[in-house]
Amino acid sequence: MAGGAVSNSTYASTKADNSSGSYLFPFILVTSLFFLWGLAYGLLDVLNKHFQVVLNITPKRSTLLQGAYFGAYFIMALPAGMFMKKFGYKKGIILGLLLYAAGAFLFYPSARALSFDFFLVSLFILACGLACLETAANPYVTVLGARETSEQRLNLSQCFNGLGSFLGPVIGGALFFGQGSEDLSSVQVTYLVIGCVVLLIAAFFYKTKLPEIQEAEEVIADETDLLGSITIKEDKPLFAHRHFVLGVVAQFFYVAAQVGVGALFINYVTEYWQGTSNAKAAYLLSAAMVLFLVGRFVGTALMRTIAPNKLLAVYALINVVLCAFVMMGSGAPSVYALIAVFFFMSIMFPTIFALGVKGLGKHTKEGASFQIMSIVGGACVPYLMGVLTEWKSVAAAYSIPLFCFMIVFYYGWKGYRR
Numbered sequence: 001m002a003g004g005a006v007s008n009s010t011y012a013s014t015k016a017d018n019s020s021g022s023y024l025f026p027f028i029l030v031t032s033l034f035f036l037w038g039l040a041y042g043l044l045d046v047l048n049k050h051f052q053v054v055l056n057i058t059p060k061r062s063t064l065l066q067g068a069y070f071g072a073y074f075i076m077a078l079p080a081g082m083f084m085k086k087f088g089y090k091k092g093i094i095l096g097l098l099l100y101a102a103g104a105f106l107f108y109p110s111a112r113a114l115s116f117d118f119f120l121v122s123l124f125i126l127a128c129g130l131a132c133l134e135t136a137a138n139p140y141v142t143v144l145g146a147r148e149t150s151e152q153r154l155n156l157s158q159c160f161n162g163l164g165s166f167l168g169p170v171i172g173g174a175l176f177f178g179q180g181s182e183d184l185s186s187v188q189v190t191y192l193v194i195g196c197v198v199l200l201i202a203a204f205f206y207k208t209k210l211p212e213i214q215e216a217e218e219v220i221a222d223e224t225d226l227l228g229s230i231t232i233k234e235d236k237p238l239f240a241h242r243h244f245v246l247g248v249v250a251q252f253f254y255v256a257a258q259v260g261v262g263a264l265f266i267n268y269v270t271e272y273w274q275g276t277s278n279a280k281a282a283y284l285l286s287a288a289m290v291l292f293l294v295g296r297f298v299g300t301a302l303m304r305t306i307a308p309n310k311l312l313a314v315y316a317l318i319n320v321v322l323c324a325f326v327m328m329g330s331g332a333p334s335v336y337a338l339i340a341v342f343f344f345m346s347i348m349f350p351t352i353f354a355l356g357v358k359g360l361g362k363h364t365k366e367g368a369s370f371q372i373m374s375i376v377g378g379a380c381v382p383y384l385m386g387v388l389t390e391w392k393s394v395a396a397a398y399s400i401p402l403f404c405f406m407i408v409f410y411y412g413w414k415g416y417r418r
Contacts, residue, residue, distance in 0.1 A: 042168015081369025096132025247356025295346025313412030
C-alpha cells in the first residue's frame with residue numbers, strides 16, 4: 001500500500017563528530033567574513049555621494065558604482081561555486097579574500113588618477129572577492145549544524161554583516177565628508193587599511209583547519225508495500241526545485257530593493273529634509289544601519305516562535321507601506337519612514353537564501369551560486385532609480401523598491417513551499 005513520501009536533505013563532514021560543539025569555532029570564524037562584506041557595502045553608498053561631489057558626476061552616473069559592485073556578483077558567483085565544488089569551501093574563502101584585498105589596494109592609484117572609471121574597475125575586482133566569500137559562507141553556515149535551525153543560524157551570522165554595514169557609513173561620513181573632503185586622500189587611506197586587514201585574515205584562514213562539509217543527495221523514504229519501506233535516491237535536477245527557482249527571483253528583487261533604498265538615501269535626505277548636510281545624512285544612514293542590525297537580532301529571536309516565511313511576508317508587506325509613504329516626500333516624517341525600511345529589510349536576504357537552498361542536497365553549492373548571482377538585481381535597479389530621479393524626483397524613484405518588496409511578500413506567502 002502506497003504511503004506519503006517524506007524527504008530529507010543530508011550532509012556529512014570530514015570530521016567524525018558532527019555535534020554542534022565541533023562546528024562552533026568554524027561558525028565563529030566564518031561569521032567574521034560577514035562583517036567584512038558588510039563593511040564594504042556600508043562604505044559604498046557614502047562613496048556614491050562623495051564621488052558626485054569630488055569627481056563632479058551626476059547621481060545617475062554615480063549609481064554605476066552599484067552596477068560594478070553587484071554586477072561582479074552576477075559574473076563571479078557561478079565560477080566561484082564551480083571552484084568550491086572542486087576545491088572546497090576553505091579555498092573558495094581564501095580566493096575571495098585575496099581578490100577583496102587586490103581591489104582595495106587598487107583604490108590608491110584610482111584616487112591618484114582621479115578616474116571614476118578606474119574606481120569602477122577596482123570596485124569590480126573587490127566585489128568579485130565578495131562574491132566568492134558570499135557564495136562560500138552563506139551555504140557553509142546553513143549546514144554547520146542542525147537543518148531545522150539553518151535560517152536562525154544564517155540570520156545570526158548576518159547580524160555581523162549588519163554591524164559592518166553600520167560602521168561603513170560612520171567611517172565614510174567621518175573621513176570622506178570631514179576635513180579634506182575636497183579630495184580623495186581619505187579614500188586612499190581607508191582602502192589601504194582595509195586591504196591590509198583582509199590579507200591578514202586570509203593568512204589566518206590559510207593556517208586554520210576547517211571541516212569540509214560534503215552535501216549528500218536528497219533522499220525519499222516511501223512506503224511501498226507491507227514488507228516495509230525502502231529508501232531511494234532522488235535525482236532531481238536543480239531547476240526542478242520550484243522553491244529554489246522562486247527563491248532566486250525573490251532574491252533578485254530583494255537585493256534590488258535594498259541597494260536602491262541605500263544608493264539614493266543621502267540624496268533623498270538632503271533634498272527632503274531642509275538644512276541637512278551630506279555628513280549628517282551619512283550619519284542618518286548609519287542610524288538606519290543600526291536598525292538593520294537590531295532587526296537581524298530581533299528577527300533571529302522571533303524565528304524561534306514564528307515561521308521564517310511568515311515573518312518574511314509580514315516584513316515585506318510593512319515595507320510596501322513604508323515605501324508608499326517615502327514616495328510622498330513629506331519632510332522629516334518621510335525620512336523616518338525611509339530609515340524604518342532598513343529594520344524590516346534586515347531578515348530578508350538570509351531568510352530567502354536559507355529557504356531557497358533548503359533540501360537541495362548535492363545541489364547546495366550550485367544553488368548557492370545562483371542565489372548569489374541573483375544579487376545582480378542590485379546592479380540594475382539603482383541605475384533605473386537614478387534615471388527616474390532625473391526624470392521625475394528622488395521620491396518617485398522609491399516606487400521601484402515598493403514593487404520589489406511585493407515580490408518578496410509573495411515568496412514568503414507562497415513561493416517558499418517545497
